[in-house]
Amino acid sequence: MTVANVYVLPVPRARQRRPREQTKNNLSAQGVLDSASGTVSTISTEPGTQTVKGYYVGKLAWKLAAELKQLPALGSPLPVYGTRDPDAQGYYAIESVQTNAAEAPVADWLQEYTISLTRGGGRSSNYRAVRTGDIYQADHPFGNETTGELAVPAPATDVQWLDEETGETATASLVTTRSAERDGIKVYDAWAAPFQGPTLVYDLPYREEGEVDPRVWDERGVGSKTDADGTLQWQKVFSPAHDYAGERILDNGLYRLRFAPDGAGLSAERWDDGASSWTDQSLGASDWELSAVDVRRIGVERVDARVTFEDPTQSPTASYPLSLSAKRGWTDPLWAELDGEGAVPSGLVDLLSPIASEQIYDAVGEQGLVDREDVN
Known part of the structure; x- marks a missing residue:
């Protein structure tokens, strides 16, 4: 081979x-x-x-x-x-x-x-699958949208809901499509499945994988993603243990979160499909600022992190951590409260609202494979 x-x-x-x-x-x-x-x-x-x-x-x-x-x-x-x-x-x-x-x-x-x-098999013997398990309700003050979004690459075909316990299937109805930097995205609603804890299965050409999966980049201090010759300069990161040489960048093709080294600042960008370019997304006015970021999970369907903010105008300096999940196909990241930390401070809500998902349900589990013989 x-x-x-x-x-x-x-x-x-x-x-x-x-x-x-x-x-x-x-x-x-x-x-x-x-x-x-x-x-x-x-x-x-x-x-x-x-x-x-x-x-x-x-x-x-x-x-x-x-x-x-x-x-x-x-x-x-x-x-x-x-x-x-x-x-x-x-x-x-x-x-x-x-x-x-x-x-x-x-x-x-x-x-x-x-x-x-x-x-572990191929397309002829396996479906690609995104398992939801128990749909999680996130606590946050950024909205109350109740869709349980799951997204797959636009070239996916034969998209179905699967009950892995029984093998029962149902056609998955498309909710919407979105245009990301590298490809299109199909979005489905887990609540529309006729059974609990559904798995979304689909067929996808090998070469279409990864185009709309969330990515973590190490900007390496070089600035532009590509050099003058168009060669990619940023480093793809797959391990949470990676030591960064520049900005940490969480990118799902629809938005980017850019974390400056040593907690020096947070900025955001959105993909403008009409202009085929990234544009700056302003954050809200606030005394709260980035303190630290810890990328804890990097997967093909989502990236999870713990992000800590602080307000230096308070005495002593106030600190507040949030969980962050950057998911495939979502238009905004999911920020959520951590157990025992209390409500998100109002100033931090102001800062993050322009780049925070309003969805309260987290249906995204893990990407894997399902044997076609197990699908009725």
């Missing part, structure tokens, strides 16, 4: 030999410094398991390797596609990733990787 893509990360198909570890000048002469090129080879191990080895070559090879190394933390079965062997495409558990830099002076420019992954 020669892998071309694992979820949203490239593992390029190229020559099947190890690149020579040359000086930067020699690499530059080969024209590979400004590209994310690489090589891969595969060793079969036990049935269903593959070990993929290869190299990233280029000025951002270190970043690609760092992203790949964090991928197992994402957890969900992930799509592998673009292989030369069509039968090797499918959903895989990424068991581990090891990366090693080449010898100096080209360590950042030449990175070796080894991926261990186990196949």
Whole structure:
């Protein structure tokens, strides 16, 4: 198997030999410094398991390797596609990733990787699924919208509600569609399912996965998302343990929350589909300001964090934590009170209202797979 893509990360198909570890000048002469090129080879191990080895070559090879190394933390079965062997495409558990830099002076420019992954089926045997479990009611002062929103990528087909205990299914009626930065989104209401704790199942081409999933970025202090040549500079983050070099950016394609380093400030942006660009979203006037952010869960269907704010005009300085959930397809993040913290201070409500969801029901559980044989 020669892998071309694992979820949203490239593992390029190229020559099947190890690149020579040359000086930067020699690499530059080969024209590979400004590209994310690489090589891969595969060793079969036990049935269903593959070990993929290869190299990233280029000025951002270190970043690609760092992203790949964090991928197992994402957890969900992930799509592998673009292989030369069509039968090797499918959903895989990424068991581990090891990366090693080449010898100096080209360590950042030449990175070796080894991926261990186990196949868990494919589109012919599995549906993609979003499980709701018990729909949670969040406590917050930002509104009382009662829709239980679940969202899937617009190219999804055969979208159904499933009762996993009985195998019973029902057609899922579309509530609305939304246009995000990278693709369209279909939105459904979990309360419309004819049974409790429904699972939303659907079919989706492998290459369409990840386009509208929420992402966490490390801005790395470089400013623009891409450089002058259009090369992506921000680093994709998949592990909550990541040490950030710049802004933490939570991005679901409809809005972005930008957390400056060391709690220096919070800003927001919204996607303007008509202009195909991001525009600033003003926050409310308030004495409350960002104190700290702790990203605690990164998944393909949502990102969860604990965010603490403070009001330095009070003596002593007042502090208040909120839970934050950035979900696929939602137009705003869900801010919610934590048990035992009391009501959200009015000034903090003023600050966050322009970028806070009015929904009080949280229906988003976890993304996974459902065997087609279990769907009646």
